[in-house]
Every structure is written in C-alpha cells, then in structure tokens.
Amino acid sequence: MSKKLNRREFIKISSLGLGGAALGCSLFDPFDLMGKAKGFAGPSIEKFPTYCEICFWKCAAWAVKKDAEPWKIEGNENDPLCNGRLCPRGTGGIGAYLDDERLKVPLIRTAERGKQTFREASWDEALNYIAKKMEDIKQKHGPECFALFSHGTGGIFFKNLLRAYGSDNVTAPSYAQCRGPREDAYYFTFGEIIGSPPNTDIKNTDCLVLIGSHIGENMHNTQVQEFAELIQRGGTIISVDPRFSVAASKAKYWLPIKPATDLALLLAWINVIIEEKLYDKDYIERYAHGFEELKAEVKDYTPEWAYPITTISPDLIRKTAREMGKAAPRVIIHPGRHVTWYGDDTQRVRAGAILNALLGSWGRKGGFFFPAKKKVPKYPIPKFPKPAMTWWDLNPDKYPLASEILAQGLCDATVPSIDRKCAIKGWFVYGVNIPMSIPNFPKTLEGIQNLELLVAIDTMPSEITGWADVVLPECTYLERYDDLRISQGRIPTVALRAPVFKPRWQSKPGSWIAKELAKKLGLEKYFPWKNMEEYLDYRLKKIGSSLKEMKKIGVKKFNWNQPLYGLDGEDFEFNTDTGKIELSSTVLAASGFDPVPKYTHHEEPAEGYYRLLYGRAPMHTFGRTTNNPILVQLMSENEVWINADVAKEWGIENGQYIKLENQDGVISNKIKAKVTERIRRDCVYMVHGFGHRSKMMKRSYLKGADDNQLITKVLEDPIMGGTGMRGNFVTFKVEEA
Ligand SMILES: Nc1nc2c(c(=O)[nH]1)N[C@H]1C(S)=C(S)[C@@H](COP(=O)(O)OP(=O)(O)OC[C@H]3O[C@@H](n4cnc5c(=O)[nH]c(N)nc54)[C@H](O)[C@@H]3O)O[C@H]1N2
Ligand SMILES: Nc1nc2c(c(=O)[nH]1)N[C@H]1C(S)=C(S)[C@@H](COP(=O)(O)OP(=O)(O)OC[C@H]3O[C@@H](n4cnc5c(=O)[nH]c(N)nc54)[C@H](O)[C@@H]3O)O[C@H]1N2
Numbered sequence: 034m035s036k037k038l039n040r041r042e043f044i045k046i047s048s049l050g051l052g053g054a055a056l057g058c059s060l061f062d063p064f065d066l067m068g069k070a071k072g073f074a075g076p077s078i079e080k081f082p083t084y085c086e087i088c089f090w091k092c093a094a095w096a097v098k099k100d101a102e103p104w105k106i107e108g109n110e111n112d113p114l115c116n117g118r119l120c121p122r123g124t125g126g127i128g129a130y131l132d133d134e135r136l137k138v139p140l141i142r143t144a145e146r147g148k149q150t151f152r153e154a155s156w157d158e159a160l161n162y163i164a165k166k167m168e169d170i171k172q173k174h175g176p177e178c179f180a181l182f183s184h185g186t187g188g189i190f191f192k193n194l195l196r197a198y199g200s201d202n203v204t205a206p207s208y209a210q211c212r213g214p215r216e217d218a219y220y221f222t223f224g225e226i227i228g229s230p231p232n233t234d235i236k237n238t239d240c241l242v243l244i245g246s247h248i249g250e251n252m253h254n255t256q257v258q259e260f261a262e263l264i265q266r267g268g269t270i271i272s273v274d275p276r277f278s279v280a281a282s283k284a285k286y287w288l289p290i291k292p293a294t295d296l297a298l299l300l301a302w303i304n305v306i307i308e309e310k311l312y313d314k315d316y317i318e319r320y321a322h323g324f325e326e327l328k329a330e331v332k333d334y335t336p337e338w339a340y341p342i343t344t345i346s347p348d349l350i351r352k353t354a355r356e357m358g359k360a361a362p363r364v365i366i367h368p369g370r371h372v373t374w375y376g377d378d379t380q381r382v383r384a385g386a387i388l389n390a391l392l393g394s395w396g397r398k399g400g401f402f403f404p405a406k407k408k409v410p411k412y413p414i415p416k417f418p419k420p421a422m423t424w425w426d427l428n429p430d431k432y433p434l435a436s437e438i439l440a441q442g443l444c445d446a447t448v449p450s451i452d453r454k455c456a457i458k459g460w461f462v463y464g465v466n467i468p469m470s471i472p473n474f475p476k477t478l479e480g481i482q483n484l485e486l487l488v489a490i491d492t493m494p495s496e497i498t499g500w501a502d503v504v505l506p507e508c509t510y511l512e513r514y515d516d517l518r519i520s521q522g523r524i525p526t527v528a529l530r531a532p533v534f535k536p537r538w539q540s541k542p543g544s545w546i547a548k549e550l551a552k553k554l555g556l557e558k559y560f561p562w563k564n565m566e567e568y569l570d571y572r573l574k575k576i577g578s579s580l581k582e583m584k585k586i587g588v589k590k591f592n593w594n595q596p597l598y599g600l601d602g603e604d605f606e607f608n609t610d611t612g613k614i615e616l617s618s619t620v621l622a623a624s625g626f627d628p629v630p631k632y633t634h635h636e637e638p639a640e641g642y643y644r645l646l647y648g649r650a651p652m653h654t655f656g657r658t659t660n661n662p663i664l665v666q667l668m669s670e671n672e673v674w675i676n677a678d679v680a681k682e683w684g685i686e687n688g689q690y691i692k693l694e695n696q697d698g699v700i701s702n703k704i705k706a707k708v709t710e711r712i713r714r715d716c717v718y719m720v721h722g723f724g725h726r727s728k729m730m731k732r733s734y735l736k737g738a739d740d741n742q743l744i745t746k747v748l749e750d751p752i753m754g755g756t757g758m759r760g761n762f763v764t765f766k767v768e769e770a
C-alpha cells in the first residue's frame with residue numbers, strides 16, 4: 034500500500050465545502066479548505082468509524098475504502114464536533130497511514146544516544162529488554178523514579194501500566210506548555226475549568242473578543258464553523274494581535290497590541306466597564322465576591338495609563354469596551370488555548386475571566402454554557418499501588434497551585450542534583466516530541482543522558498526517537514481500536530475508533546503494547562480484558578449501546594436534562610471557597626499571590642532584536658503533520674514574517690532565505706522571509722512545527738526553522754509553573770543562509 038495522492042487528487046477528495054464565497058473577502062482563506070461530506074456511490078464502498086487523531090478536537094469521521102483501497106476520510110454528519118466536515122488536516126489524515134517513512138519495526142539502540150543508530154528487534158526481544166530494565170530501576174531506585182510523558186488517545190494504556198508498576202509521575206505538554214494557566218485561572222474565578230472542546234457559546238454570541246486566539250489558523254473544527262457563522266451573522270469581532278491574523282482580517286476592530294502587554298489592555302477594559310457602569314449589576318451583586326476590591330485595584334488602570342504600554346489609543350479602548358457592554362451578556366472574552374506566553378499567564382487569563390464575569394457572560398446564552406458530558410463506567414481493574422513519592426514530593430514548595438505535574442518539571446527532575454532525593458531514571462514517551470515541544474531542550478538533554486531507560490512509542494522517527502534506547506512503532510489511528518471518545522459539549526456524545534486497515538509492517542496498537550508489557554512485568558491483572566473488542570463492548574453496554582451498534586453509527590448522542598445556561602437570577606452555588614464568582618481570589622490570596630491581577634512589565638527587545646512569536650497554520654498540527662505526504666504538499670516549510678520597514682532596513686527581500694539568532698546565540702536553520710505590512714515592527718512570527726532535524730523524515734528534514742530551538746529563555750508562571758515561551762528575542766543573520 035504505497036499509493037500516494039498528489040496535491041490535485043487531494044484537493045479533489047477534500048471537496049471544498051464551507052464557503053470562502055459565503056465568507057466574502059479573503060486575504061488567504063483557510064475556511065476554503067474545510068472539506069464537506071458527500072454521499073457514496075457504487076457497490077465496493079466500505080466505511081469504518083473512527084475519530085481523528087490529527088489534533089485533539091477528535092472529530093468523529095468515516096474512513097472510506099473503495100475496492101478495498103484507501104479512498105477518503107470524511108466527517109460523521111451526526112457528530113456535533115464536526116457536523117460532517119473535517120478540516121484539511123483531518124482529510125489529509127490518511128497520509129499518516131500512507132507515510133512510508135513511518136516506524137516499521139521495534140528498534141534497540143546500538144550507538145550513543147542521539148545518533149539514531151539502532152538494530153531491528155522482534156517485539157518479544159524489545160519488550161523483554163524494557164521489562165528487564167524496568168525491574169532493575171524498581172529494585173535500585175524504586176518505581177516512582179519512572180516517568181511517562183503522554184499526549185494523545187492511546188496514552189491511557191501506558192498511564193495504567195505506569196500506575197500498576199508503582200509510579201504516578203505522569204505528565205502531558207497540554208498542561209504547562211499549553212492550556213494549564215487557562216484551566217487554573219477559570220477554576221480560581223468560577224470554580225470550573227474551560228475544558229476541551231471549550232464551553233464558549235460562539236454559536237449564540239454577539240461579540241467575540243480574541244486575545245491572540247487566531248481562530249481560522251488555529252483550526253479546531255466546530256469552533257471555526259461557529260466563527261464563520263458569526264462572521265456571516267455580522268457579529269462583532271475584536272481581535273487583539275500584534276499580527277494581522279486571519280481572525281483579525283474578519284474583525285470589526287483589530288487592536289495591533291505591543292506584544293506582552295495584554296494584561297494592561299484587559300485591566301483598562303475592566304476600568305472602563307466599571308467606571309462607565311457597563312457591568313451587569315444584578316449578576317455581580319447576586320453571584321460575585323470581591324467587587325469593591327477589584328474596583329479599588331483597577332482605579333488607576335485607565336485607558337490613558339494603558340496607551341503608552343499597549344500602543345492602543347484610549348479612544349479605541351473605550352469604544353471596544355462599550356461594544357462589549359452593549360452585547361452583554363452575549364459576549365465572550367475568549368479564554369484562549371495555548372496561553373503560556375509571558376509567565377504572568379494565569380493572571381492575564383484571570384483578567385479575561387473577570388471581564389467575562391463583569392459582563393455576566395458565564396452561564397448565559399451567547400457567553401459560556403455549562404457543558405454536558407456522558408459518564409461512562411470504567412472497565413473494572415484492581416486498585417493501583419500507592420507510590421512512595423511523586424514529583425509533588427520532590428518539589429514541596431514550588432508552584433503550590435499547579436493542578437497537574439509539569440512536563441518540564443519531570444525533565445528537570447531527571448537531571449541529577451545533590452539536593453534532590455531521587456532523580457528520574459526511566460522514561461516512557463508516548464506521542465510527545467520533547468525536543469520540539471518542551472522549551473530549553475539542551476537542559477533536558479542533561480537529564481536524558483542520565484537515564485537508564487528511555488522508551489519512545491511513536492508512529493514516526495521523530496526527534497525524540499533519536500534519543501531513545503528502545504523505539505516502539507505504534508500503528509496509526511486508522512489501524513487500531515482506541516478507548517472511547519467521551520467529549521463535552523452542548524449534548525453528551527461518545528464516539529468509536531475502529532481499525533480501518535491492518536497495521537502496516539510490524540507496527541502495533543498502543544493498547545496491545547501496554548498489555549504485553551504488563552504481562553512481562555507480572556502486572557496483567559491490571560489489563561484483565563481479553564482484547565479491545567471486549568473492553569469496548571463492556572464499556573458501551575454499560576451505557577445502553579454496544580460495539581456492534583457503534584460500528585454502524587460511529588458516534589452516539591445521549592440525552593441531557595440539565596440546563597446549558599442558568600444564571601438569569603436563579604440561586605447558584607459556585608465551586609469556590611466563597612460559593613461565588615471570585616473577582617478577588619481567596620485561593621490566590623491564601624498562597625501569597627495577588628488576589629486581583631496587577632500589571633507586570635516585561636523585558637523589551639534590545640536594539641536590533643525582535644520578539645519571537647509563533648502560532649499555527651491551518652494545514653498542519655505542530656510537528657506531527659509536517660512530514661505527512663499529503664499535507665506537506667499544502668505547506669512544506671514555514672516562513673518568518675518580518676515587517677516591511679524592518680526588512681528594508683536590513684536589506685531583506687521577500688522570499689530570501691535568512692537565519693535567526695536568539696539572545697543566547699542560538700542560530701536557527703535557514704528560513705524564508707515573508708516581508709509584510711501585516712505584523713508590527715517589534716516582533717517576528719513563524720508557524721511552529723517545522724525545521725525537523727530527524728534525517729529519517731526526508732520530506733520535512735531541515736525544511737524551515739524550529740521555533741522551539743530559539744526558545745531557550747523560559748518565563749515560568751510562579752502560580753502554576755507554565756512555561757512562558759514568548760520572552761525570546763531574535764536578530765537576523767542575512768549573509769549566512
Ligand atoms: N516551541 C513551541 N513549543 C510548543 C508549542 C509551540 O507552539 N511552540 N505548542 C505547545 C502546545 S499548545 C502543545 S499542545 C504541545 C504539543 O506537543 P506534542 O504532543 O509533543 O506535539 P507534536 O509535536 O505533535 O508531537 C507529537 C508526537 O506524537 C507522534 N504521534 C502522532 N500520532 C501518534 C500516534 O497515534 N501514536 C503515537 N504513539 N505517537 C503519535 C508524532 O510523530 C510526534 O512525534 O506543544 C507545546 N510546545
Ligand atoms: N491548524 C492547527 N490548529 C490548531 C493546532 C495546530 O497545531 N494546528 N493546535 C491546537 C492547540 S493544541 C492549541 S493549544 C491551539 C493554539 O492556538 P491559540 O490558542 O489560538 O493560540 P496561540 O498559538 O497562543 O496564538 C498565536 C497567535 O497569538 C498572537 N500573539 C503572539 N504574541 C501575542 C501577544 O503578546 N499578545 C497577543 N494579543 N497576541 C499575541 C500571534 O500573532 C498568533 O496570531 O491551536 C489548536 N489548533
């Protein structure tokens with residue numbers, strides 16, 4: 034099965050749907066690429082239910098074979114997370130299966146770490162090797178000295194394995210490198226997290242405020258669909274972004290803010306909303322705690338104060354605040370998703386949460402709804418042993434309010450240190466490409482070189498596999514069962530992933546790998562199911578369905594009788610200490626942090642340097658798709674956006690290859706300059722996920738530059754340990770490219 038699709042064929046199968054035409058004006062319109070489901074024809078068509086693994090929106094889809102050959106993937110019409118349409122990445126997901134550069138067989142390292150020199154091994158040999166090392170580590174150091182980095186659906190089985198073995202040191206980059214500050218900030222304010230997909234009621238809103246959330250480039254499916262509808266409905270969009278993003282191009286107001294100063298803008302908006310009495314008085318009186326404290330704190334944060342900091346004029350600050358006031362409560366200050374920017378991220382996101390509270394949008398139509406989620410009983414397994422120690426015990430005084438283990442925290446705990454009780458000695462890395470997704474890899478490498486065992490479970494020979502002792506090839510999502518998708522939303526849904534194809538080469542599902550390893554470790558009682566069919570059927574029967582039914586329908590909707598909105602004067606107790614929305618946070622105060630956000634100033638670039646910003650492209654997900662044979666044809670390398678005046682000063686032409694050097698002297702791979710008016714002078718921008726250094730991924734090897742390589746300075750959030758990654762500055766190396 035090595036048939037490859039060319040770009041034209043791909044565009045044909047992705048059959049343009051949700052219309053750029055309907056959206057009107059377009060600079061570059063990723064909405065054009067949204068695929069639309071079509072009917073089937075002919076007798077040799079077979080369709081298999083899955084949910085997409087190309088990003089974590091997890092759209093339910095049908096993988097379709099024609100004459101037993103892969104044909105296309107299309108959205109499941111019944112799934113409220115996609116409404117029958119996939120984004121270009123989801124449609125191109127078949128390329129993950131087709132990629133001939135995938136990992137094919139288990140590998141055991143033969144040379145020093147980082148050389149990518151391995152010998153092939155049988156599954157039995159590879160798993161025996163791992164089990165033996167794990168037993169050694171348990172004997173010598175204790176099982177808690179083993180850690181798991183996990184991102185993606187199949188990680189659940191490795192979590193079970195690690196907990197059965199005796200360690201709770203499990204982490205994911207989706208906390209401290211992504212949405213951690215958002216979840217904690219909303220928890221401190223409303224006693225609830227935002228969750229995924231977010232409970233933002235964009236479908237019914239009249240005013241959407243995007244603080245750096247670049248919806249349209251950030252391609253989370255139904256969020257983009259609802260955003261497109263909002264544009265069509267003529268809703269007000271306010272986009273705050275130093276770059277004229279796709280979202281900014283659709284907005285009524287674009288506020289090209291000086292990067293790193295959003296907290297000043299948010300505080301000035303709060304000031305105007307309070308001073309001009311635009312807030313929801315009844316709602317605040319009934320539901321909120323700490324209004325007077327907030328009012329006193331923001332008294333001096335006037336638009337005139339914010340102007341020189343943000344470069345946004347007082348007039349525009351007032352005008353946009355009034356737009357929000359006018360739309361309230363049908364207004365959303367979008368909480369963002371990747372929010373680890375400057376180290377004061379929990380407080381910045383909290384300022385947005387406070388603004389939402391003042392406008393009365395939490396629990397109200399057109400604001401934030403109370404999400405519905407189906408409870409699905411677990412397959413019964415014995416209780417896990419209690420670990421003697423976890424990462425929390427190693428760091429008793431750091432980040433008292435972190436709600437999950439920090440990924441960079443476990444990297445740090447791997448570096449031997451005399452003042453630490455134990456250093457981590459073993460790693461499983463499932464679906465996390467640590468060199469490209471956790472900042473400051475040179476520091477992490479000190480830890481890696483001290484590991485007694487590093488096992489990477491991946492589908493591709495990504496950078497992390499080059500540092501592993503054993504590499505285990507997982508088959509792609511199209512070749513395996515996985516656990517059920519149990520998503521939150523306006524109604525509860527459960528979706529099935531069933532295999533479409535046989536695993537290629539010797540690749541195997543993660544669920545199989547974890548269970549086989551458990552057997553070798555004498556831990557099989559924690560994996561008591563016969564196989565995934567039995568596991569899934571058990572869980573599905575508990576909710577009145579079955580594997581047989583789900584194979585026919587792919588996704589099932591369940592009834593929900595709790596209200597989506599409820600804060601129109603009804604009594605309500607919030608899950609906070611005071612039982613109210615905390616405008617002034619009791620939890621933050623008790624831990625010695627500002628109960629109301631205060632402005633914090635950030636370092637500015639030195640002469641000749643520019644702040645490095647990064648984000649998403651609609652046709653790729655991080656670095657996991659940049660080698661995909663289909664998606665690479667839509668975008669094969671990234672560019673660095675440079676303001677036209679700045680480029681002129683440096684003599685940089687549009688399309689010219691240059692290199693970037695950061696404040697610590699790290700020099701990037703060569704990258705094409707995109708000379709544009711669409712970005713401020715004080716920053717540059719690139720899409721994350723390019724500049725792969727793994728030679729085994731030939732389509733993406735050294736194509737474009739890797740932002741993470743230039744992120745050597747990390748601004749850690751003192752509240753929860755998020756890694757602020759936008760405090761790095763670069764200059765241009767024009768001659769060297
Ligand atoms: N510099 C920088 N760092 C970032 C970000 C950024 O924008 N810039 N973004 C941050 C954010 S928001 C996030 S959420 C994280 C994401 O961080 P990661 O989860 O590390 O994301 P990817 O880069 O996609 O790496 C995923 C790895 O999983 C592998 N993979 C893909 N599918 C499968 C599968 O089915 N099974 C297995 N076993 N492996 C699979 C891929 O080959 C790849 O090696 O990164 C964070 N780090
Ligand atoms: N196509 C696609 N979609 C994705 C993903 C993907 O890989 N590909 N990943 C998904 C994941 S896991 C995440 S977390 C989300 C991330 O997506 P988002 O949460 O939307 O965003 P960020 O990556 O933080 O935002 C990047 C935007 O912030 C702007 N920006 C940079 N600095 C500042 C600043 O100081 N102030 C302001 N106001 N704006 C600034 C940039 O110009 C850019 O437009 O995307 C999700 N959706």
Ligand code: SF4
Pocket residue numbers: 085086087088089090091092115119120121122123124252253254
């Ligand atoms: S938004 Fe796109 S990539 Fe993400 S799950 Fe849906 S189809 Fe897949």
Ligand SMILES: [Mo]
Pocket residue numbers: 207210211212370371
């Ligand atoms: Mo993320």
